Structures are given as structure tokens and as C-alpha cells.
Amino acid sequence: xxxxxxxxxxxxxxxxxxxxxxxxxxxxxxxxxxxxxxxxxxxxxxxxxxxxxxxxxxxxxxxxxxxxxxxxxxxxxxxxxxxxxxxxxxxxxxxxxxxxxxxxxxxxxxxxxxxxxxxxxxxxxxxxxxxxxxxxxxxxxxxxxxxxxxxxxxxxxxxxxxxxxxxxxxxxxxxxxxxxxxxxxxxxxxxxxxxxxxxxxxxxxxx
Numbered sequence: 001x002x003x004x005x006x007x008x009x010x011x012x013x014x015x016x017x018x019x020x021x022x023x024x025x026x027x028x029x030x031x032x033x034x035x036x037x038x039x040x041x042x043x044x045x046x047x048x049x050x051x052x053x054x055x056x057x058x059x060x061x062x063x064x065x066x067x068x069x070x071x072x073x074x075x076x077x078x079x080x081x082x083x084x085x086x087x088x089x090x091x092x093x094x095x096x097x098x099x100x101x102x103x104x105x106x107x108x109x110x111x112x113x114x115x116x117x118x119x120x121x122x123x124x125x126x127x128x129x130x131x132x133x134x135x136x137x138x139x140x141x142x143x144x145x146x147x148x149x150x151x152x153x154x155x156x157x158x159x160x161x162x163x164x165x166x167x168x169x170x171x172x173x174x175x176x177x178x179x180x181x182x183x184x185x186x187x188x189x190x191x192x193x194x195x196x197x198x199x200x201x202x203x204x205x206x207x
Contacts, residue, residue: 004159011159014169018152025147028098032106039207042106047204050108051197053100058193060100061186064093068183080162087175090182091154109206116201132195135188142185149178 010017031038045053071086115129153175156165165171196202 004161006158010155014152014155014159017155018148021151021155022148025098025151026144028102029105032102039106042103044207045104045108047109047206050104050111050204053104053108054111054193054197057097057100057104058190058197060093060097061190061193064090064097065183065186065190067093068179068186072179072183084157084162087154087157087179091150094150107207109204111196111202111204113196114201114203117199118201119199122199128195128200132192136192139185139188139192142181142188146178146181146185149174150182153178 004011028038032042067086067090071083071090074080074086075083113129113132115124115126117124153171156169156171156174160169160171
């Protein structure tokens with residue numbers, strides 16, 4: 001990408017653009033959790049549909065982690081074009097994740113972790129449940145913190161040339177923190193998915 005993909009006011013005001021996008025993103029997530037009028041926009045889902053979305057989300061998040069790791073590797077080897085494409089691919093995957101996550105939360109109810117398993121080799125130690133909750137909490141917190149950083153890094157990336165990103169913007173510094181928190185958040189999300197949906201059992205509470 002030798003020329004910026006986006007110009008105009010977005011290029012002139014990357015921070016304001018980031019703030020606007022972050023507010024929209026936070027509002028959408030809060031709305032599906034806590035605002036009945038927003039929840040009503042989505043159809044009610046059965047347990048089977050919730051599980052299908054959960055599986056698809058885990059696949060998308062795994063692909064996003066892979067893409068982010070590849071992007072990190074490529075930029076450390078000065079392969080700027082490959083890095084840019086990998087990071088934009090990861091961003092598109094996260095948008096795909098949101099398109100599934102929002103209806104899943106709004107219309108699908110919740111699945112509560114139960115320390116039981118149909119597999120004899122899975123440990124039932126008492127600390128497993130607190131560990132699951134801790135990983136889930138860190139995953140959620142990091143996803144909240146990462147959103148504006150990721151958006152800012154992406155906005156800078158699509159509005160500046162590689163040379164401008166190096167010399168005129170904090171893209172490298174912001175991107176390093178954004179990618180690190182993003183990767184850890186997504187990885188923990190996949191781990192908690194595996195624990196909840198495969199290793200252990202759950203109780204389903206419809207929306």
C-alpha cells in the first residue's frame with residue numbers, strides 16, 4: 001500500500017474518527033446486553049442456533065489470531081504490504097465476529113459453566129471454574145480496552161502511506177499494544193469457548 005486507501009476528513013481527523021467508531025461499537029454491544037428496544041431488533045434463537053454461532057465465532061476468532069500473528073511476524077521482517085493485508089484481514093474477521101456475536105447475545109440467551117464433563121480424562125478440580133471465570137473476565141476486559149486502540153491503528157493504517165506511518169504517526173507504538181491485547185483477548189476467548197462448549201458442560205438460560 002504505497003498510497004493511502006482513505007483520505008479526506010478521516011485522514012485529517014483520525015482521532016475523532018476513532019472516537020466516533022468506538023462510541024458506535026460500545027453502544028452496539030451495550031445495547032444488545034442491556035437495552036430491550038435494541039434486543040428486540042434481533043430474532044430469538046434456539047440452543048442449536050446459539051451453538052452454531054458459537055462454533056462459527058470460535059473459527060473466526062482463531063483465523064483472526066492467525067492473521068494477527070502473521071501480520072506481527074511480517075512487520076518485524078519489514079514486509080509492509082503483507083503486514084497491512086494481514087491486519088486488514090484480521091479487522092474484517094472481527095467485523096464478521098460482531099455480525100454473529102450481537103444477534104447471539106441479543107436473542108440467544110446465555111450458557112452457564114458447569115463443572116461436569118462427559119469425558120473421564122477432563123479434571124474436575126475446584127479451581128477450574130474460578131480459572132474459567134478469570135480468563136473470561138480478562139478476555140472481556142481486554143476486548144473493551146483493545147477496541148479504540150485497534151480502531152486507531154487501523155484508521156492510521158488506511159489513511160497514511162508506509163513512510164508517513166513510520167515518521168508522522170504513532171502507528172507503530174499504538175499498533176504494537178493493540179495487536180498484543182487483541183491477540184491475547186481472542187486467544188482467551190477461544191480457550192473459554194473450548195472449556196464451556198467441549199471440555200465441560202453448561203446450563204442454557206434462554207434470552
